[in-house]
Amino acid sequence: MFFNTVGRFWKKLLLWTLIWGLVYSAALAGIVLYFGRDLPSLEQLERFRPKLATLIYDSEGKVVKELAEERRVSVPFDQIPEEFFDALLAVEDREFYHHNGVNFLAIVRAALANISAGRIVEGASTVTQQLARNLFLSFKVSLSRKIREALTAIRIERAYTKEEILEMYANQVYFGRGAWGIQAAARTYFDKDAEDLTLEECALLVWLLRSPNRYPALLQLNPEVALRRRNIVLDKMVDFGAISRERAEEAKARPLGLHTALGKVGEAPYFVEYVRQYLMEKYGSDMVYKGGLRVYTTLNTTLQGLAEKFLLEQLAKLQAESPYPDSIPVQGALVALETHTGHILAMVGGRDFEESQFNRAVQALRQPGSAFKPIIYAAAVDNGWRTIDTLLDVPITLPMPDGTVWRPENYDHTFLGPITLREAIKKSRNLATIRLLMDIQPQTVIPYARQMGITSPLRPVYSMALGTNEVTLLELTAAYCTFPNGGVWVEPTAVLRVEDREGRVLEEREHGEEREALSPETAAVMVSLLESVMEPGGTGYGARKWYGFKRPAGGKTGTTGNFADAWFIGFTPQIACGVWVGYDQKLSLGPRKAGAAVALPVWARFMKAAHDTLGLPVVDFRMPPTVVQLDLCAETMKIATPYCPKVIHEVFKPGTEPTETCDLHRPGPGRRPAPSRRGKIEF
Template identity: 30%
Template structure:
């Protein structure tokens, strides 16, 4: 009996020992374990996404691509596929599968190496969210304990949801929805059984079973999962046969931007990082910009077409590479190293015929360039000269050349070249400063330097309207006479002489202010600044949004020698377009978190015209945030008398009707106004113009300033880009001529004297005056009217 008792208690002790050891380990490890309740509020790392105002994806930033989804959004076939691949007993165990652990222990004893971990889906959730991937026993014990706790606190659906949103599946894809987007460009619930099984096979080894790098190995893994699904009764025989016979079609779909606006994306990214730091890339912010995708597409096309037209005017610089002895196969291999830039595709010249050129594009696509589409290619000699016209294709290209082409239709292409000149286009909504479109160069891949916001260049005569506005506000009228005559300035300290001149080198003598603006007379601008005083003029010009430090304190500022960005110039012109209010450009309209909840929204000052619309917008945002307080819009500050603005806009419309921008009459609109600008030696060409709905500024030049060519001016290089954009943007939109404010009157003026015209005066016309500045009627002039009646004599500067 004593022996039996000994054997019984010994057996009992042996049986209890593992339990006591495990209990001791659990008691030792448990205090250091994290609280699994935090899984209910877990924030998965999700990238930053930038959208247009009409909800089109512009860009995505972040190391991890992730689109968290709920369990209800996961297709049933995928649930079964993942269970078949990872844990077919998931719905029955309590976090740990003893048989799986025993199987893993047996493999370790037999091989001396860890083959599988015996982990359940719950254990993998514990590891993915709380633990490292180190293969040590302490981590496995913690994993088991955490899995047991997770099962006690969360249901199976919550655990499954945590798992499928966290796992890495290759190609920056984290979670099954991101994997579906990356490999198929679709949502997970749009995929057929075969593709769902493929994704279910990735968690085991994303690099080994990557469908892009290893499609054969991926198919083996996928078919094994389908066989398991059939065995477990998840699918029938017909579904199995159809799925295993489906080829692997996965390819990298990248971030799938829905529109091209890389400069906008970078501006938004920088602003988000400035506000949120590195969290901007991981918190799943969705940023909705003010950019209109339709206008952005038009801006892209206008800039690229304009730069290519400039290139055609100056000749062909030759192929990007010339390889006369290369084979077709070698040429195609070389072609892989070239990227598409600004819509221009790299191509290999395969054969040169008498009337056309045969080309090969990337992916061995074939095409043809007909003679009519390449005969423009006179050799480039300099900005001011070209070689003789080519007579046949062989005069331009040779087999083995790597060139650039633009598509015409089907397999027909046009010879092109990547422009060396650059351009920027900024489009603003004048009522609130919203950036509607922006392009900072020909191609972001070619150069991510944003010329719209970073390039400080002299605006030339496009700056003059700000000075003219100051003059009109200080007593000048559109009919005031100013002498367009030579001036000489001597600097006694520098022993230098400045002799400013007009663009054509001529002088017109006394000229009305209106005509001086649309003819862009430099000497008139200098005399105006002399009369106003440099400091007074610059102080006035600051109200358009310019900083005093950017404005040179000398008379040359009147000719646009300040170094300013296109965005700054567009901001100033917005005040002309909106009737005299100061608005500030802004890009981000609102920011939402990953759940679509509103985090922040912009509150720009707006003009009275937009107040009602802004009120409705703010009310909607306040309501979304759950606040019962209705936010009031801020009215923009009026910085210029509306009567002054009306006079100036009338003068700027004459720039289009009869001045340096007369080409814009081809748009057949009466509500367009603007000003050209060209700097010395034609290094910078500008046009800024507007109607009441849109302001657009265009700059053209070289990054390293050099002449665009002696025939290139604001009206030839920049204006066509502006016209192409505004013509498309305003197509079908009725004219909106501004309403004349109170306090203005019109009077019939003698074009020679700028004073009231006598009956029968040739060329007399109606001019706009402020009531206090209006000239007396001609009948009063005969009685000495300028000295009586209280009317202010128009200033005349000689």
């Protein structure tokens, strides 16, 4: 009887155990099915690709900017210090290598501790659970999220090794101040790569992970608290057995060692934005902000620093003299190109990128004034005009289509009468240039401008001679490169190579599109003419007289009506540089604030410093062997004889040179040869 009763008891117990086991299993299966229906599959986990920042490099391979929704650069496990993982596990997950994604003992322990304290004092999420939360889930605190987090963590553990999980975690988590992943954090807080982080730096970063939106502020507001919290992490590493007490004390004695330039806009912001717009147009937003592109550019950060320094100093000086309030700032732009490749070496698009992202080097259409004249003269030379041909610099009256009369003037309101083509451009004579344009006609000039890279709208009017058609600084500076480049125009280029996140090359070039815009002979004559501008009597002579720029160079000033725009564009055999200064509102810079007074100083200081800093050799412009070079009598413009008192050296396209010898200065009674031609003038 007794044994029958006992037997029935065990049968019932077994039956109920089976029933409750089935109920528990069904409930568990239901929970898994319910909460797991929207979770990533094993296949999704295995092919997960994190959002990566696009890196923009300068010409020396230095990162100048990261573009990202989440500023992140992925680094492999072996480039992350072991001390970082030791600190992480000591603080967050000491049983990491002994659980399958969820630490049930830690859950019980945390629950008891929190109940005892009456508040949340201890968490139980494993590193894998935190990774699951960062990758696929929200940060909203709820039972539902915790269940999904645990299920996802278990799936992650099945898909990846422990080492891979740690690598993903280090590259995924947020460290504050826009830094996602340990590489971005190392750059943000210590200005170094992740692999170079020290023990105490790793400890600080692990502390920041506890509250990345609040703790970074303490680094500057209350560094003593930050130091104390970092040292607590070091103590936990000792307790964990990761480091010795002696090593921890040595690390504690070191300061925070934070990077001092946190939060700056970044180097070359206008150039970077120019590159970003190019990338957006070609690759789209997802690739630029999530795809981890590596973009290698032409930027020379040394020259960029010089460009910003000299331009901003000049703008500050002009602002101090301005009759307008500081709310109407004087603006400016500078662009420097390598003449034979079109590489953009430096670009400044305004005085303050944070205040105005409008890039005045590439987006602002402004009247160039006389800075446009070289294109007109190039068209004239290519159509048979010679440097020694005569133009009339006298008053002119032109009827307009609306019945009015246009009476243009020279800058200084004077007239020189008959002058040579060389003198006309050297002294920037408006009236002589208008007569030159009347001879060749505006319709002739426009195709030359197009071949030289001018894409802005151009009206075929006589006021073109005064630079009334608006252009951008970049396109006009690139047009000037055509002259020292033997007549070949090269498209300005900022991007040389783009790679995807795996290192596959998406595009690569040595330079931009190029085409022959002028014959080599015409280009050489134009170089000679623009060299005259830099000589005594020329509008660009101040670069040599006041700023000590002695290298072979050519250039041209530009000033518009009412002194609203001031330009100087010039070149050496190696570098071309353009400078523009003015107000966005097209207000007057002030009396006598012409290109030579306002833009030329920036150009001269930059070009001198750029060539000297780079150690560029002093070289002459290349002269094609087909160009005819002659010594001429300055009075008759015929081939000089030993008796000519003043001789000039001139250049000609083949077939256009003088063939007659000077017949004014000949041997005769009492006449002697001019003494060693001391009056010789070379242009």
